[in-house]
Amino acid sequence: MTMNSKMASAVHIMCYIAYAQDPISRSEAIAASLKTNPVVVRKILKLLEREGLVELRQGRKGGVALRQAPEEISLGQIYQAIENDNGIFALRGQVHEKCPVARSMKTSLEPLFDAANNAVLTSLNRTTLAQLVSAIV
Secondary structure (H helix, E strand, O other): OOOOOHHHHHHHHHHHHHHHOOOOEOHHHHHHHHOOOHHHHHHHHHHHHHOOOEEEEOOOOOEEEEOOOHHHOEHHHHHHHHOOOOOOOOOOOOOOOOOHHHHHHHHHHHHHHHHHHHHHHHHHHOOEHHHHHHOOO
16 A cells, blocks of 8 residues: 655745745645656646645646635645545445445445544644745745
8 A cells, every 4th residue: 555645745836835925836836845746746736626725727827826815724635635536545346245344344444434534634734834834945
């Protein structure tokens, strides 16, 4: 199993845009900051755009800009934009219905996973993008 760094990348992207104070940041510059391919940045930007956190402009003078002030964007919003609907913990989609262990996982794990996912979101909602940007030295 590999670690998922998509959230860290999304927060990095959002901080870069807010910190740059450039009306339009370009995905190539953001990718250089992340040391990744611009395609990776564009995929994350599409998810952030879908949730209304950034505005993407196409073309030679295109780029990306925040749609809200950094003080109005929480890490919880970023998390919800880039993670799947289930959160960090999710039950397996396929279950062997004849296995008593498999059948019991839904009732046993679902409340625990829901509580953990809610705790993550609650924690992330306490921090704004502006708070992170103000800590950049």
